Amino acid sequence: MGKWQLVKLNFGRSSVHFGELGIGMEESKERVRSDTLFSAWVSNYARLFGKKPVEELLAKFLQPNPPMRISSTFIYRECKNNTKNSTIFYLPRPLKFPTNYPHGGDLDSKKDDLAFFKTYKSLNYLPLDIWHRWYQGEGFTQEDAKELTDKTKGNAKGKLKEAGTFDYKEAFKNHKLPKVAIDRTTSATNFYHTEYVQFNWEQNGSGVKSLSGLYFLVYSEDANQHIEELEAALNLLGEQGIGGERSSGAGLFQAKWLDLKDASPLWENVVKPLDDKAYQCLISLFWDDDKSNLERLIEDKKDNLDNSQSSYEIQERGGWYSDGNIRRQMIRMFAEGSVFPIEPQGKLADITPSEFKAHKIYRSGIALSLPIKVQI
Incomplete structure (x- = not known):
């Protein structure tokens, strides 16, 4: 390692x-x-x-x-509390539900489901300790659901609030x-x-x-x-x-x-490998032009083929080259928070415009990801 x-x-x-x-x-x-x-x-x-x-x-x-x-x-944020000074590091929320996330019959009513899901969905970034607990530890709890519901109503108090979940x-x-x-x-x-x-x-x-x-x-x-x-x-x-x-x-x-x-x-x-059932959550952008690699990422989970195994968002990346009025080639990349059943590798994308001859221009799609446990 x-x-x-x-x-x-x-x-x-x-x-x-x-x-x-x-x-x-x-x-x-x-x-x-x-x-x-x-x-x-x-x-x-x-x-x-x-x-x-x-x-x-x-x-x-x-x-x-x-x-x-x-x-x-x-984002990181220095947090001063009554006992010590600490730093809150935020990570992107993976695009899959954490383990033990309740669905339908696990809740008292559909209304409660919508009440806490509204706040859950708005949490694009999570404090490190909550990210670790939800996606690598014990997972989502009924106390979390209640606190998210309370937050929707405007009066959240509990472990999520203490961790800085709502203070991004x-x-x-x-x-x-x-x-x-x-x-x-x-x-x-x-x-x-x-x-x-x-x-x-x-x-x-x-x-x-x-x-x-x-x-x-x-x-x-x-x-x-x-x-x-x-x-x-x-x-x-x-x-x-x-x-x-x-x-x-x-x-x-x-x-x-x-x-x-x-x-x-x-x-x-957080960076320590989990078991062989772990998924991978992107914390960088990721690009690959190898069709076979992409098919494996999107479809495979060991011996279980299921197109729902991956959850991802696509980000278009373009812009202008700084040394001249030249438009860079636009490419589509997987965004942070995307989840795959195996570890993505990625590569540099050659985006050199045809009219530019001085040197090659690359955009990095080299991936970095963290292991997670998710709700299947």
């Missing part, structure tokens, strides 16, 4: 703008996906070390067993700034707004302490391979900024690498 690490991105007072295909300049997501993180990271690797080293690095990522797999970024959006705020675009030919002006995300922070003496931000997981087969160079490239990315509106100072961060046990002792249990 290789080595897992967790990287926290502390943005301090720097806002971020993470636009996605189809939502326009005025809106921003609160996190950045694995393909965007990979591209920005490798681009800064090229700035630091040059063309030949980055080509050698990409050649290794084109192999069946890449040297490193990364997740998408997700408290980690950040959205705000819009006015902008003016001036046409270079006609000097005509166009007034618009751009949305930014600000993670929570507080003044700490003469500095700034990040109270929330983003994190991602790294899995490497060879922990020492390129690690110093990659850390340097990530530090440069933090100085340059990630996402859009970097010319306005957005996306600046400081990266902190942690062993899982230093981030939270629970992480070591």
Whole structure:
């Protein structure tokens, strides 16, 4: 087994703008996906070390067993309670029900089912301890159902609330700034707004302490391979900024690498393999153009063929190449939270436009997933 690490991105007072295909300049997501993180990271690797080293690095990522797999970024939030300071790490809710999730006759009435399902469905991200309990531990409980029903009615109290299950959006705020675009030919002006995300922070003496931000997981087969160079490239990315509106100072961060046990002792249990009946939940985007691989992921579960074994969402990924007005090829990828009966591997997608000759352009569909138990 290789080595897992967790990287926290502390943005301090720097806002971020993470636009996605189809939502326009005025809106921003609160996190950045694995393909965007990979591209920005490798681009800064090229700035630091040059063309030949980055080509050698990409050649290794084109192999069946890449040297490193990364997740998408997700929210973390520092939580202060009466006993100690702790960090809440949020993970995407898998697109299958957890074990012991009640259906129909297990509930007192259909009305109760709808009451707690409304809140359950709105929980796109779960705190690490709830994610672990629902999908790797004892599973869903009647107490959970009651608390979710209470939350629907507006008065939830219990373990879910204490864990921060309903507080995801408290980690950040959205705000819009006015902008003016001036046409270079006609000097005509166009007034618009751009949305930014600000993670929570507080003044700490003469500095700034990040109270929330983003994190991602790294899995490497060879922990020492390129690690110093990659850390340097990530530090440069933090100085340059990630996402859009970097010319306005957005996306600046400081990266902190942690062993899982230093981030939270629970992480070591979360990444630990389960039994051979375990499913896999994506925590990155995933792409593969091999039809036989996709058929196995979608249809197979050992000797039991059933098209309902997988649950997934598709995300379209496109955009513009930064060094010129060139549109990248659009591809469709499996989104985070998708569930498969076997471990997805993924690969780099060659999205080089036909008119671009300088070098190859890749989008990362290399998968990273966690083992889970689900309701069948």
